[in-house]
Amino acid sequence: MARMYARRRGTSxxxxxxxxxxxxxxxxxATEIEKIVVDLRKDGMSTSQIGLVLRDRYAVPDVKLATGKRIGEILREKGLESEIPEDLRNLMEKALGIRKHLAENNKDVHNKRQLQIAESKVRRLVKYYVRSGRMPKGxxxxxxxxEILLTR
Structure with a gap:
């Protein structure tokens, strides 16, 4: 199947x-891994960063196999889940970076298109998270x- 915003098919x-x-x-x-996950989250790491640290420093190749729960589930149980999901946060940061670039370089038509693509991905993800109940209705x-949301 082809990709939505590129003229190529998926690569193996x-x-x-x-x-x-x-x-x-x-x-x-499992209890030690959960404690490490909570400590890393309190240090300000995202779920993907926590997974990388667990893999590289603590020899945990897969948290779900070791604990029976994903990192996000562990954080949700402990009340440490972020209010904006990580993938949405990353896309919003990307869109804001492009917007900042376009403020200085307003004739950059290629990045105007990239901004449209990034913001449409954000809107699509928001729609999904609202539908699934992860984000509030409306x-x-x-x-x-x-920008204000991301600094919190």
């Missing part, structure tokens, strides 16, 4: 091995208020 890439249980060499103490993306 590496796939994580299928496993039902964690490997023997990995750290599988929440909409406004570039003027997005």
């Amino acid at each position: 890439s590496s796939v994580r091995p299928y496993r039902k249980e964690a490997p023997e060499w990995s750290n599988t103490d 929440w909409t993306y406004k570039p003027e208020t997005a």
Whole structure:
């Protein structure tokens, strides 16, 4: 299937091995992993950064195999979930960066198109999160208020 905003098809890439249980060499103490996840979140890390740190420093290749829960679920249980989901936050930061660039370079037509694409992705994600109940009803993306939201 083709991509939505590019004239190419998806490319094959590496796939994580299928496993039902964690490997023997990995750290599988669920309570310790949950404690590390909470500590890393309190240090200001996002869920993807937490996953990378767990993989690289603590030898946890897959948190779900070790604990039975995803990192987001652990944070939700502990009340440390961010109000804006990470993928939406990253897209909003990208759109704001492009908007800032266009304020200085207003004739950059290629990045005007990239801004349209980024903001349409943001709106589509917001629609999904509102529908799924993760974001409050009636929440909409406004570039003027997005910068304030991201600094919190």
